[in-house]
Amino acid sequence: QVQLQESGPGLVKPSETLSLTCTVSGGSVSSASYYWSWIRQPPGKGLEWIGYISYSGSTNYNPSLKSRVTVSVDTSKNQFSLNLSSVTAADTAVYYCARVPGDWGQGTLVTVSS
C-alpha cells in the first residue's frame, strides 16, 4: 500500500506563498495511470481539488486557483509539491496529498494569519 505524508509550515502570513511537500513511500511518483494530487478542506466544509501532476509531468489545476497554483514533482526524492501564492484567510484549510485513484495522506492544517 502506498503511503503519502504531507509536510510544511502550519502557519502562513497573508500575501505570502504556501508551500507543501508530499513524500511518497511504497510506490513511485513515476508510476503510470495515477495523478498525484492536492486537495483541500476548509474547517467544517467539503473537499476542493487544487491540482495534479501526472506521471508524465503534465499538470492540471482548478480554474479558480490556476493563477496562484504550481504543482511540481521531484522524482529523485519521490516527492511532489504544492505552491499557492498570495494567500488569504480563505486559504486556511487541511491540505491533503493523494494518489488518484488511490491512497490519501493524513492531511496537514495550514492557517493563514498574521
Added chain:
Amino acid sequence: DVVMTQTPLSSPVTLGQPASISCRSSQSLVHSDGNTYLSWLQQRPGQPPRLLIYKISNRFSGVPDRFSGSGAGTDFTLKISRVEAEDVGVYYCMQATQSPTFGQGTKLEIK
C-alpha cells in the same frame, strides 16, 4: 465545471440495514477513452478521506464487499448492503473525467 449533486445530504440508518447515496453530474462523465471516472470516498470523523470505489463500481484495496457502486452517464449510486457502526461518516462522490470536482457530501449516521 462539472457540478456533482448528492442526495440525500443526511442519511440516518439503522445498524444492519442497507443505505444508498445518489450522485448526479451536470454532464456525462464518459471520457473520450471510454472510461467513466466516478469515485466514492468515505471520510470518518477526524480522519482523512479514503477511496472506496473507482470507475463507478471497482472496489479499492481493502474495501469490504458490502460497499458497491453502480450507474452510468450522469447518475450514480453507492450502496451499503448492511450498515455497520464503523460506516459512520461523510461520503463524497468525485468525478475526474474533466477537472476533478466533488459532491457536497452525505452524512451517514446511525439512528
